[in-house]
Amino acid sequence: MTEPPVGRRERKKAATRQAIADAALRLFLERGYDQVSIRDIADAADVSTTTVFKHFTGKEALVFDQEQDRESQLIAAVRQRAAGQSILDALRQHVLDSWLPITAHPQMAEFTHLVDSTPALRAYAERMWTRHTDSLSAAIADELGVDHDNLACVTLARFVLEVPALARGQRDRRAAVDAIFDILTQGWQPPTKSSAPRSA
Incomplete structure (x- = not known):
C-alpha cells in the first residue's frame, strides 16, 4: 500500500521546522546552550520567534527535535x-x-x-x-x-x-x-x- 503524497504545504512546514532545528543546533554547538536565545535562533533561521514557537515548545525541544x-x-x-x-x-x-x-x-x-x-x-x-x-x-x-x-x-x-x-x-x-x-x-x-x- 503506497502512502499518499505529501502536499506542498506539509513539505514547506517540515522544511521550516528542519531549518529552525538545524540553526538552533549550530548555534548551541558554537556558543553554548545558555548563550543562545530564541531570538538568536529565529534570526539565524530567518523566521519570527512566533514561528519558532509554532514548531517547538521551547529551547530544549529544539535540541531533541x-x-x-x-x-x-x-x-x-x-x-x-x-x-x-x-x-x-x-x-x-x-x-x-x-x-x-x-x-x-x-x-x-x-x-x-x-x-x-x-x-x-x-x-x-x-x-x-x-x-x-x-x-x-x-x-x-x-x-x-x-x-x-x-x-x-x-x-x-x-x-x-x-x-x-x-x-x-x-x-x-x-x-x-x-x-x-x-x-x-x-x-x-x-x-x-x-x-x-x-x-x-
Whole structure:
C-alpha cells in the first residue's frame, strides 16, 4: 500500500521546522546552550520567534527535535512487526536500523557533550526518557494483552531504551547491541574473561 503524497504545504512546514532545528543546533554547538536565545535562533533561521514557537515548545525541544518521531517509530516497531517476529527481535532490528546510523554522524560527539554538560538538557532528556518508557511499555503490554503497569513490560521497555547508552562506548557497537538483546532474550549468564566486551 503506497502512502499518499505529501502536499506542498506539509513539505514547506517540515522544511521550516528542519531549518529552525538545524540553526538552533549550530548555534548551541558554537556558543553554548545558555548563550543562545530564541531570538538568536529565529534570526539565524530567518523566521519570527512566533514561528519558532509554532514548531517547538521551547529551547530544549529544539535540541531533541526528532524525539517525537523516534517514539512513534519505537511503538510502530512493536505494533507493526512482521508476522511471527517476536517483540524483542523487532526492537533489536529497530535499534540497529535507527540508532547505528546516528552514531556515525560527524556531530554526534559534540551533541552528546552539549547534552551532558547542560543541566537543563540533561533534565529534559530524563523526562523524555520516562515518557518513552511509558509509551513503549504500554505498546508492549497491549500486544501481550496485559495491564499497562505490568512490571515485566515496563522493565523491558526501560532496558531497550538503555541499549544505545550501554552500547555507545563499545568498540563494535553493532555487536554490543546484539549482545545486550541476547541477554534480554536468553537471560543473563556470568561472562568469562575472554567474552567480556571491551570499551573503546
